[in-house]
Amino acid sequence: xxxxxIRQEYLEKLNIVVEYINNNLDKKITISKLSRLSNISQFHxxxxxxxxxxxxxxxxxxxxxxxxxxxxIRYTNLEINEIAFKVGYENASSLNRVFKKYYNISPTEYxxxxxxxxxxxxxxxxxxxxxxxxxxxxxDKNVIYLQNVGVYEKESITNIWNKxxxxxEKNNLFYNGIENxxxxxxxxxxxAPDKCRYEACFTLNIPISPNGEIGIKKxxxxxxxxxxxxxxxxxxxxxxxxxxxxxxxxxxxxxxNLPIMEKYLTLNNNSELNIEIFLPITKFL
Numbered sequence: 485x486x487x488x489x490i491r492q493e494y495l496e497k498l499n500i501v502v503e504y505i506n507n508n509l510d511k512k513i514t515i516s517k518l519s520r521l522s523n524i525s526q527f528h529x530x531x532x533x534x535x536x537x538x539x540x541x542x543x544x545x546x547x548x549x550x551x552x553x554x555x556x557i558r559y560t561n562l563e564i565n566e567i568a569f570k571v572g573y574e575n576a577s578s579l580n581r582v583f584k585k586y587y588n589i590s591p592t593e594y595x596x597x598x599x600x601x602x603x604x605x606x607x608x609x610x611x612x613x614x615x616x617x618x619x620x621x622x623x624d625k626n627v628i629y630l631q632n633v634g635v636y637e638k639e640s641i642t643n644i645w646n647k648x649x650x651x652x653e654k655n656n657l658f659y660n661g662i663e664n665x666x667x668x669x670x671x672x673x674x675x676a677p678d679k680c681r682y683e684a685c686f687t688l689n690i691p692i693s694p695n696g697e698i699g700i701k702k703x704x705x706x707x708x709x710x711x712x713x714x715x716x717x718x719x720x721x722x723x724x725x726x727x728x729x730x731x732x733x734x735x736x737x738x739x740x741n742l743p744i745m746e747k748y749l750t751l752n753n754n755s756e757l758n759i760e761i762f763l764p765i766t767k768f769l
Contacts, residue, residue, distance in 0.1 A: 490768045491733045497522040498536045502544075509549050509571045515541070525741040528728075530671045532739070535728035550586050553579060554602060557595050564591050612722040617709040617731070617763070624705045627665065627685040628652065630698055635677045636668065638717060641684075648684045651698055663687040665703065665762075666746040704742060709735075709763040717757060727763060737765040 500522045505513060518541065519526040524533070533541045549571040556567045568579035576591070583591050587602045594600060630648040634640055645664075652658055669681040685703065694700050709731075713723050732739070742764040749758040 490735055490738060493738075493768070494532060494536060494733055497524055498533060501533060501541070502537075505545055505548060509552055510569065511572060513545055513572075525739055527669075527741060527743050528739045531724060531728040532732070535725070535733055546582060547586070549573070550579075550583055553583060553591065554587070554594065557591050564595070567591070612719055612726045614711050614713060614723065614726055614731070617711045619707065619709055619765075621707050622705040625663070625665075625703045626688045626691075626700070627703055628657065628688055628692065628698060628700055629683045629685040632682045632684075633679065636672055636680055636682060641666070641682060644682070644684045648686065648698070651695070652686050655692070657686065657688065657690070657692070659689050662689075664748050666748065667703075667743050668746075669743050703745070706740060706742075707765050707767075708745075709737065709765050711761040711763065712759070713761065714758045715756065720757070723761070727761065732763070735765075736768045738768050740764040740766050 501518050504518065504521055515529060516526060518533075519529045522529070522533075530541060533544075537544050539547070553567050553571045556562055556570065557564070560567075562570075563576075564579065565576040568574070568576050571579065573579040573582070580590050580592075583589075583594075587594070589600060589602075594602070628648070628651075630644055630651075632640055632644045645666075663686070665685045665687075667683040667685065669683075670679065672680050688700070692700065711723075711727060711731075715723075744764070745762040747760040747762060749760060
């Protein structure tokens with residue numbers, strides 16, 4: 485019998501990621517490259533690695549570059565420009581901007597006053613706790629959908645839902661038992677915010693044809709861990725942190741290569757969410 489846990493497996497994958505980053509600071513490091521090396525779905529890579537590192541992978545890469553630069557500035561006589569190249573920046577001014585953002589001091593100022601103590605980044609704690617999820621299996625679902633490309637913000641997502649709802653109502657597509665799903669394909673800490681893709685979907689019980697920007701497709705079913713959250717939009721990121729930081733890495737499940745879906749139990753414009761989060765899973769062997 486396999487005594488390995490899902491957390492052990494993810495920690496092994498984290499080691500691969502961290503080792504590659506640490507040994508390739510002078511190169512361009514992409515999420516797609518790290519995802520392939522660790523064999524973690526790109527849909528979920530960022531959140532899984534964040535749960536294990538305690539910070540977003542992009543922050544870890546930048547912090548490691550800057551901290552390495554600080555050591556080289558303090559203990560070597562290398563020119564600042566040369567140090568910048570060694571940690572993956574094109575020139576000294578690029579390193580200067582990032583270094584100053586992290587330490588509120590320039591590389592040159594630090595070299596000239598090495599007695600200055602550089603302040604470490606403090607990890608935020610998460611106070612959100614969710615109930616244990618339901619583990620369910622659902623069939624494939626035919627849906628009508630509308631996609632938005634842009635910043636994930638309440639106003640744009642509300643607008644896309646209102647537009648799709650109007651189309652569904654106008655064409656008499658609402659029925660008893662209709663379901664809605666929101667699907668976010670990108671992580672704004674990895675993908676440029678104005679390139680992030682979001683789809684609003686309603687299930688269908690009759691065949692219809694696409695209509696311009698209104699599309700038709702099939703959502704893949706299978707096994708899901710379904711979490712329920714009712715609360716403020718402001719805690720949204722903390723909800724996902726709990727799912728990945730506290731639940732997934734201590735569970736008996738792996739993630740499937742599908743995006744997370746969000747099912748809105750109520751569709752309204754107030755400041756509260758009432759939602760189910762569908763995490764695509766498979767049993768860990």
